Structure formats: C-alpha cells, structure tokens
Amino acid sequence: MxxxxxxxxxxxxxxxxxxxxNIFKKISPNQPTTADTVIDCNNFAILPAxxxxxxHAPMSIFRGISDDKNLFDWLNNDIWPREAKLTPEMVYTATKFSILEMIKTGTVFFSDMYFFSEAIxxxxxxxxxxxxxxxxxxxLxxxxxxxxxxxxxxxxxxxPNPAPELIKKVLSVHAIYTASDDLFRYNAKLAEELNTNLHIHACETQKEVDDCISKYNHTPIxxxxxxxxxxxxxxxxHSxxxxxxxxxxxxxxxxxLCTNPTSNLKLASGIFMLNKLLDKGCRITLGTDSMASNNSLSMLSEMKICALLAKIAANDPTAGSAQTIFEIATRNGAQAFGLNAGHITEGALADCILVDLNNHLLAPEYNLISNIVYAADSSCIDTVICNGKILMQNHHIPGEEKIIEDIKKLSNFFR
Amino acid sequence: MxxxxxxxxxxxxxxxxxxxxNIFKKISPNQPTTADTVIDCNNFAILPAxxxxxxHAPMSIFRGISDDKNLFDWLNNDIWPREAKLTPEMVYTATKFSILEMIKTGTVFFSDMYFFSEAIxxxxxxxxxxxxxxxxxxxLxxxxxxxxxxxxxxxxxxxPNPAPELIKKVLSVHAIYTASDDLFRYNAKLAEELNTNLHIHACETQKEVDDCISKYNHTPIxxxxxxxxxxxxxxxxHSxxxxxxxxxxxxxxxxxLCTNPTSNLKLASGIFMLNKLLDKGCRITLGTDSMASNNSLSMLSEMKICALLAKIAANDPTAGSAQTIFEIATRNGAQAFGLNAGHITEGALADCILVDLNNHLLAPEYNLISNIVYAADSSCIDTVICNGKILMQNHHIPGEEKIIEDIKKLSNFFR
Structure with missing residues (x-):
C-alpha cells in the first residue's frame, strides 16, 4: 500500500x-503519481500527529456528568459508584468514542491506564x-x-494483542497512596524483565506529597x-x-514527566513547572488525562493551555514557546514509547496530520506552529494518517455516526 | 422578516x-410554518451567542508574527513598528477577518479599542x-x-454610524500609564454627558500597580x-x-471587570481572582483581547481557560463553574453594554447560536453547558444569528473565502 x-x-x-x-519512504518534489492513493495537498500542510x-479513555462515558466539585465528593459520589457498574462492553464503546475524538483532533497515540483492558x-x-x-x-x-x-x-x-504493530502492552500502578510497596516492586521488576513502559500517577497534589512525607519521611519521587x-x-x-x-x-x-495542565487546573491541583524542569534536563511529554477531568481529549487545546501555564509558572512570557510545546506533544511523546515518529522525515513511521491552510484559524501564515498551538481547533485538521493508513479524510472518520450514537445510548444507563 | x-x-x-x-417573538411548540425562513433544528440546540x-480587532494582522517574548521586546520591536505602518484600509481588512473568526466561534458582539475607528x-x-x-x-x-x-x-x-441598530460608539482611554489625568477627566465627563460606555485597561500587571503607587501614592483603581x-x-x-x-x-x-485570561497568561501578567470578585459583588465580563496576545478570538476557548483559572486562583475546584462562566460570557457581556440579549427569552434581541448535537464534542448529553465550556470548539457551531439575521449557516459565512484571501495578501506587507 x-x-x-x-x-x-x-x-x-x-x-x-x-x-x-507504514513509513515515510521518500520526501522530494515531482514524484511519479503511481501510488495506490494520491492525495492532492495543494491547500494542506503536513505536520506530525x-x-x-x-x-483513561473509557471515562468518556462520564464527560459532563459531574464537574466543578471537590475531588473527594466527585470521586466518591459521582465517579466511583458509576465505575463500579462498568462492563467490558461499555469500556469498549466508550474507548472507541474517545479514540474518535482523538483522531478528530489529530492524535494517533495514547497511553492509557484503566481496567477491562482487553476491551480497550x-x-x-x-x-x-x-x-x-x-x-x-x-x-489499596x-x-x-x-x-x-x-x-x-x-x-x-x-x-492476545489484536494489533501488535500498533499496540504496546505496558504496565501501570495507580499511585503511592493507593498501592503497596510490593505492588510497585512487582511492576518495576516486570517492566525491566519485559523491557516495557511503566505508567504511574505521581505528585499530582500537595496533599499527596505531604501525606507521603508524614508516612515515609521522604517525597513520593x-x-x-x-x-x-x-x-x-x-x-x-502530573508531576x-x-x-x-x-x-x-x-x-x-x-x-x-507527563504534564496534564487542564486536569491540574480543573481539580485545582497546581501548576507544572515546565521551564524549570526543562532547564534541569528533565524529559517532558503531554497528556489530556480523561474526559471526566478535562473534559476534552484535544491535544490542540492541551498544547495551548500547557504553553500558557509554562509562562505564568515561570513568570516569564518567553517560557513554553509554541515550538517547544509542539515538540513535547509530538516528538517527545513518541520517543517516550520508543516510536520513531512525531517528525516528518524519511524512514520515520508514517503518522501525520494534514491541516487545511484555507481555515481562518491558520491565517495569516507567518508561523504555522504558533497558529497550531495558540489558535487551531479540530476544524483545521482535514486528514489523519497513522502507521501509513488514512484514519480520517475530509474531516470524516468511517463509522463515526454510529460511534457517537452508541455513546449516547450508553449514557442513558448512567444518568 | x-x-x-x-x-x-x-x-x-x-x-x-x-x-x-430583531427579537425572539414567540417560544412555543408547534408554531405554523409561515415564516419567511424555516430552519429544521432537529439536531440543534439553541444557546445565547x-x-x-x-x-483590538485589527490586530488579527499580527497573529503569529511574534510570540513568546517579553512585553517590552514584543511591543517595541515587533508590534509598534508595524502598527505605525497601518492604514485605514488595512484596519478594515483585518477587522473583517477578526469578525469572521468571531462569528465562526459564536460571538455576535465585541467591544473594541483601536485607532482608524471609522474603518472598524x-x-x-x-x-x-x-x-x-x-x-x-x-x-502619553x-x-x-x-x-x-x-x-x-x-x-x-x-x-456617521453606518449601522446604529448594531453599533454603539463608546469611549476609551488606553491606561493610567499612557494617559494623563486630563484625558481621563475629559473622557469621564463625556461618557456621562453622552450616557455611553467607557473602556480602560487597568491593573493588568503588578508593575502597573507598583508604578502607580510610587507616582500617585494610591492604586490604579x-x-x-x-x-x-x-x-x-x-x-x-484585565483587572x-x-x-x-x-x-x-x-x-x-x-x-x-472584563477578564482576559489567555492574554494574562500569555504575557505572564497574572491570574484574575474570579471567585473572590464575585463573592464581593463585582460584575464580570469576558474578553479575548487581541489575536496578537491570545492568539484566538474564540470565546469557547476563552471560557474554558477562564473556568480553569478561577479554580486555581481560588485553590478550589468548585470555583468558576461552567454555568457561571457561560453566563459571564453571554448575559453579562450583553448587560454591560445595555443590550437585552444573552438569553433566549421572548422579547429579547434575537442573537443566538445553533449547536450541532451530532458533534462528538457535545456527547454524551448529560450537561450541554459543561460540554460547551469544557469541550466544544468551532466545529460545534452550525448557525449564528445576530439581531434576527443569519450570519452563518451550515458553518459557512457568505464571502468568507475572500476575507481569508485578503488577510493573507495583506500579511505579505508585514513579513
């Protein structure tokens, strides 16, 4: 293909x-038009996805069901009782819906933490x-x-892994305030043995740090x-x-360190010190957290909020430049999971988006990356390609109507 | 009509x-279909615009030309030298482009501060x-x-006012650090005589307050x-x-008090204390500031950032609820300028948006206002009506292609 x-x-x-x-084979002008599919990109720019x-992809089923609450009230009264009613079928439906939103907003990869993972x-x-x-x-x-x-x-x-070329099975432990030392040690050892990734919530709130110091006499890190x-x-x-x-x-x-700026604001957790961490040589990626605590999976919106918060955290408008944040959201995220992707170069995995340069949000055309980070929304993204396959073209994902219908039907169960 | x-x-x-x-005449089911225009709204919800x-609408011409800089560097080296080259024709072109973006994102009113105001x-x-x-x-x-x-x-x-039913001429003074007491007194007196609005930048930065106290021995307010x-x-x-x-x-x-959360973050100015001000009985509206300091005119994005910042400012996730922020962005903005608008009630001015309930960003349907504030983007807005006239339908504004083409042509002059 x-x-x-x-x-x-x-x-x-x-x-x-x-x-x-599944790779970018050749980048040069005037190539022969003998490909299986030819896309006229006259008004498109290509960017990494x-x-x-x-x-937590399945939590799309809870978007908007409970907002603007204290964490304890929110979890105890609104989220956990409903999570207890989830089935694998529901997790499948809700995850497909989350992925639909990711594709619409130009995302081709997510690192997830949840249960009924087979359905995911x-x-x-x-x-x-x-x-x-x-x-x-x-x-616990x-x-x-x-x-x-x-x-x-x-x-x-x-x-069995239904799509080994796309999916990496990794390990995760919820957090130090919900998991024992033995559970962490088991996962750390297994991650090393399997040479795979380990995903943990850490240092999300000041309370987590204070409680940890009281209990262990040192910080969560x-x-x-x-x-x-x-x-x-x-x-x-969080971090x-x-x-x-x-x-x-x-x-x-x-x-x-995966920053989740929207979630950190929505739950009033705090502000990530992006610039300081970069200066000290830390490696940073970006994530949306779930639709229950964001409530969007758009990395476009997340990049903007990430850039803006970096400036206020550093008290410096030069912090968190559009280019820096864009690289964090693309190249860094791919690198953290061992993917040769997040950049449009020959030999790299063929993941990309085609953005519509006729869209008002991308004009004037002084600086495309600035426009993407500070102005763009889903209406700018025409086409999404992942692993050399077209997932969305002309803003349309095959079967999207049914996926939206299914989440609405499912939501009636949780009202 | x-x-x-x-x-x-x-x-x-x-x-x-x-x-x-130009008003909502009758709200009730099963009305006769004798209107001049009938819109089938089966999949639409109506909301205030x-x-x-x-x-500063004409600054759309500078979107993306300079970001992530210190205020002084940005103004002196990038913005002011280019503003000096503006002509009324350029201001006209750039303002039309800004209004295009406003309509696309559901806005039907803006309060502006700039020069060549006749072109605006x-x-x-x-x-x-x-x-x-x-x-x-x-x-100065x-x-x-x-x-x-x-x-x-x-x-x-x-x-002459080319559209008195739509446009109110108001007064503005830039700020206490750029305008003399006499200029303020002149405008204050005139505003009272003409019974019109007065628009001022105030308390945007800590420096402004510190300098004012040094100079006058009291605060800007x-x-x-x-x-x-x-x-x-x-x-x-700002405030x-x-x-x-x-x-x-x-x-x-x-x-x-008009809060401009994105601009305040982008320039690292500070965080508006929304909850405290509401608790003390202050009246609050929302604004995007210009495309040079935001860089979008989307009130959807602005509402989300406003709600999120309210929570971190108050260290309380219950602050800045979606409903509160939505009312600030709709009803309050209209009220501040004496418009009986920002709410869908019989007798009110016929300003509204029709949002597409089939859009993934508005699903599940537990809480439309939450979805609008925390998840929506321009792709959700199908139709915009202002003063009883359809400005956008099926996501299209008549003449939009030319307006985008014009701003791109103009931008070549400023590169």
Whole structure:
C-alpha cells in the first residue's frame, strides 16, 4: 500500500511525500503519481500527529456528568459508584468514542491506564490508532488484593494483542497512596524483565506529597526511586509538586514527566513547572488525562493551555514557546514509547496530520506552529494518517455516526 | 422578516422559536410554518451567542508574527513598528477577518479599542455583528497630544454610524500609564454627558500597580476613581492586580471587570481572582483581547481557560463553574453594554447560536453547558444569528473565502 501526498507544504516548502507501508519512504518534489492513493495537498500542510501520554479513555462515558466539585465528593459520589457498574462492553464503546475524538483532533497515540483492558485493546485495534495499554493496578494496601492485582496484570499480559504493530502492552500502578510497596516492586521488576513502559500517577497534589512525607519521611519521587520504579521507560503523570532533590533524581533517571495542565487546573491541583524542569534536563511529554477531568481529549487545546501555564509558572512570557510545546506533544511523546515518529522525515513511521491552510484559524501564515498551538481547533485538521493508513479524510472518520450514537445510548444507563 | 427555528432544543425541551425582525417573538411548540425562513433544528440546540467585551480587532494582522517574548521586546520591536505602518484600509481588512473568526466561534458582539475607528465601524456594519467601537485615546502625558486625542475622539463621535441598530460608539482611554489625568477627566465627563460606555485597561500587571503607587501614592483603581471614571458603564479590561480596597470601590461603583485570561497568561501578567470578585459583588465580563496576545478570538476557548483559572486562583475546584462562566460570557457581556440579549427569552434581541448535537464534542448529553465550556470548539457551531439575521449557516459565512484571501495578501506587507 502506497499513498502519495502531492504538493504538500512541509516546513514552508512544497514537496511530495510517498508513504509506503507504514513509513515515510521518500520526501522530494515531482514524484511519479503511481501510488495506490494520491492525495492532492495543494491547500494542506503536513505536520506530525500528536502523542497523548496520559489518559483513561473509557471515562468518556462520564464527560459532563459531574464537574466543578471537590475531588473527594466527585470521586466518591459521582465517579466511583458509576465505575463500579462498568462492563467490558461499555469500556469498549466508550474507548472507541474517545479514540474518535482523538483522531478528530489529530492524535494517533495514547497511553492509557484503566481496567477491562482487553476491551480497550480491541477498541484500539478496531479504530486503527496506536496505544500503550495497561491494566491499572491498585491494591489499596490489602495483601489479598495485591495477589488479585498481580493475577489481573498477568492475565492482561497473556491476552492476545489484536494489533501488535500498533499496540504496546505496558504496565501501570495507580499511585503511592493507593498501592503497596510490593505492588510497585512487582511492576518495576516486570517492566525491566519485559523491557516495557511503566505508567504511574505521581505528585499530582500537595496533599499527596505531604501525606507521603508524614508516612515515609521522604517525597513520593524519593519513594518511587527507592522502590526501583524510575527509569527512562517510566512515565509519571502530573508531576506538579516536585522539590529540587526530586528534580535531580528525575533528570538523572531520564524519567518521562507527563504534564496534564487542564486536569491540574480543573481539580485545582497546581501548576507544572515546565521551564524549570526543562532547564534541569528533565524529559517532558503531554497528556489530556480523561474526559471526566478535562473534559476534552484535544491535544490542540492541551498544547495551548500547557504553553500558557509554562509562562505564568515561570513568570516569564518567553517560557513554553509554541515550538517547544509542539515538540513535547509530538516528538517527545513518541520517543517516550520508543516510536520513531512525531517528525516528518524519511524512514520515520508514517503518522501525520494534514491541516487545511484555507481555515481562518491558520491565517495569516507567518508561523504555522504558533497558529497550531495558540489558535487551531479540530476544524483545521482535514486528514489523519497513522502507521501509513488514512484514519480520517475530509474531516470524516468511517463509522463515526454510529460511534457517537452508541455513546449516547450508553449514557442513558448512567444518568 | 421572520425566521422559524423548528424543533429546536432549548433547556432540554424541544420547541419552536419564531424570530420576528430583531427579537425572539414567540417560544412555543408547534408554531405554523409561515415564516419567511424555516430552519429544521432537529439536531440543534439553541444557546445565547457570546459577547466579547475586550478586543483590538485589527490586530488579527499580527497573529503569529511574534510570540513568546517579553512585553517590552514584543511591543517595541515587533508590534509598534508595524502598527505605525497601518492604514485605514488595512484596519478594515483585518477587522473583517477578526469578525469572521468571531462569528465562526459564536460571538455576535465585541467591544473594541483601536485607532482608524471609522474603518472598524464600516467593517462591523458590513459583517452584520454588534460592536461597541471606540477611538482608543492615549496622550502619553503630552499636552499637545492631549489636544490631538480630544480632537480625534470628537471626529470619531461625529462620523456617521453606518449601522446604529448594531453599533454603539463608546469611549476609551488606553491606561493610567499612557494617559494623563486630563484625558481621563475629559473622557469621564463625556461618557456621562453622552450616557455611553467607557473602556480602560487597568491593573493588568503588578508593575502597573507598583508604578502607580510610587507616582500617585494610591492604586490604579483609586486613581481612576479619583478621576471620576468609574461607573456602571465603565469596563476595566484585565483587572488582575486588585487589593481589598480596590475591590470594594469596584463593587460599590458597579463597574464591569472584563477578564482576559489567555492574554494574562500569555504575557505572564497574572491570574484574575474570579471567585473572590464575585463573592464581593463585582460584575464580570469576558474578553479575548487581541489575536496578537491570545492568539484566538474564540470565546469557547476563552471560557474554558477562564473556568480553569478561577479554580486555581481560588485553590478550589468548585470555583468558576461552567454555568457561571457561560453566563459571564453571554448575559453579562450583553448587560454591560445595555443590550437585552444573552438569553433566549421572548422579547429579547434575537442573537443566538445553533449547536450541532451530532458533534462528538457535545456527547454524551448529560450537561450541554459543561460540554460547551469544557469541550466544544468551532466545529460545534452550525448557525449564528445576530439581531434576527443569519450570519452563518451550515458553518459557512457568505464571502468568507475572500476575507481569508485578503488577510493573507495583506500579511505579505508585514513579513
């Protein structure tokens, strides 16, 4: 299978791009039009697609059901009682809907943490995007539940992978305030053995840090380090509350910090110190968190909020430049999961978006990356290609009407 | 002219809405289909349109030309030298482009501060939305320039209003650090005589407050009060840095505070204390500021950032609820400019948007206002009606292609 992107704008030049199988095969003007599919890109610029490194995709079923509440009230009264009623079928439907929104907004990869993970694997495979899927383990410091969580993790790892070229099975542990040291040690060891990624919530709130210091006499990062969980294959979601010692550890271990700016604001958790962390050599990716705490999966909106918060955190408008944030949302996200993607170069995985240069949000045309980060929305994205396959063209995803209908039907159950 | 919105969702009910001339004439189901235009609203919900109370519309020509810089560098090296080259024709072209973006994102009114204001009047009239247009006076404490600014203000007020039913001519003074006491007193007196609105930048940065205290021994708000500029027809843009005395004055005078959250973050100015100001009885509206400091005119994006910042400012996720922010962006904005609008009720001005309930961003359908504030983008807005006239239908504004082409041509001049 080959696709020729004809006369596409790449870095302010017009060129042709040949996609062969799942890679960018050749980037040069005036290529022969012998590809299986030829797309006239006269009004399109090509850009890397987005890599969303922290989400809970099935929570799309809870978008808008409860907002503007205190965390405890929200979780106890609105989210957890409803999560207890979820079935694998529901998780499948809700995950497909989340993926629909991701594709519409230019995302081709997400790293997820949830349960009924087999249903998530199937939804990802059916929608054709990339994902790092995990079973989110969490034993609540209960010895018996520890064994159940280990068993569930093993079960998940033994489930057949319906799309090995797109999906990476990874590991996750919820957080230090919900999981025992033994559960962390088990996952850290397994991640090393399997040479796979480990995904953890860390330092989301000041309370988490204060409670950890009271309990262990050191910070969550120090505790995670002591448990052997920090490596260059570990992603820590949130990472808002870090001290200088923590930052040195994280830079030293090359651990990925996934910032979730919207969620951190919506739950009044705090503001990520992007500039300081970059200055200290930390590695950063971007994620939307779930539709229940955002409430959108748009990496476009997330990039803007990320850039804006970087400036206020540093008290410096030069912090979090559009270019920096764009690279965090594309190249860094891919790199954190070992993908040669997030950049449009020969030999890289053929993941990309085609944006419509006739859209008002991309005019004037002084700086496309600035327009994408600070002005664009989903209306700018015409086409999404993942692993050399067209997932959306002319703003339309095959079957989208049914996916939206299905989530609406399902939502009646939770009202 | 009559328009019948047939089977439209209003507050979770399905009804018909008859627009006659420029008002909502009748809201009830099963109306006769004898209107001049009948719109099948089967998949649409009707909502108030947005009222953007602080902008500099012609600055669309500078979107993306310079970002992520310190204020002084940005203004001196990138913005002011280019503004010096602007002509009325350029201001007309750039304002039309801004209005295009406003309509696409559901806005039907903006309050503007700029120069070549006659060109702005014409652009507003040609595009058919509402506006409060002013000549932004600013004498830089120069006695001679004071007289020029007064003359320019008078000239502007004497220019014929090309669309009196849509456009209100109002007054504006740039800020206390760029305008003399005499210029403020002149505008305050004139605003009272003409019973019109007065628009001022105030308390945007901590530096502005510190400098004011050094110079006058009181805060900018105290100074503006002393000059007689504060009333229930005054809008203060930004209003980030306020002390308790300031807040009491502003609540007492019923002065409108227009928050510009994106701009305040982008320039690292600070965070508006929305919840505290509401608690103290202050009146609040929302504005995008210009495309040079935002860089979008979407009130959808602005509402989300406003809600999120309210929570972090108050360290309370219950602050800045979706409903509160939505009312600030609709009803409050209209009220600040004396418009019986921003709500869908019989007798109110017929300003509204029709949103597409089949759009993924508006699903599930637990809470439309939450979805609009936290998830929606321009792709959700199908139709915009202002003063009983359809400005956009099926996402298309007549003549939009030419308007986008024109801004691109013009931008070549500024590269």
């Amino acid at each position: 080959t696709i020729l992107l004809q006369n596409v704008k790449l870095n302010n030049q017009t060129t042709d791009i040949l996609i062969s199988d 987005f890599y969303n490194t922290h989400s 694997l199937q939804a990802v495979s059916d929608m054709g995007i990339r994902a790092a899927v995990s079973f989110c383990s969490c034993d 410091f209960d010895k018996q539940k520890l064994q159940t969580e280990i068993k569930k993790t093993e079960q998940f790892l033994n489930t 120090q505790h995670l380090d002591y448990l052997g969980t920090l490596s260059d294959k570990t992603t820590l979601a 808002v509350w870090l001290n200088d010692t923590d930052i040195n550890i994280l830079a030293d271990k090359k651990t990925w | 009559t328009i019948l919105l047939q089977n439209v969702k209003l507050n979770n009910q399905t009804t018909d809405i008859l627009i006659s001339d 947005f009222y953007n109370t602080h902008s 009047l014409q652009a507003v009239s040609d595009m058919g939305i509402r506006a409060a247009v002013s000549f932004c006076s600013c004498d 404490f120069d006695k001679q320039k004071l007289q020029t600014e007064i003359k320019k203000t008078e000239q502007f007020l004497n220019t 105290q100074h503006l009060d002393y000059l007689g500029t504060l009333s229930d027809k005054t809008t203060l843009a 980030v840095w306020l002390n308790d005395t300031d807040i009491n004055i502003l609540a007492d005078k019923k002065t409108w």
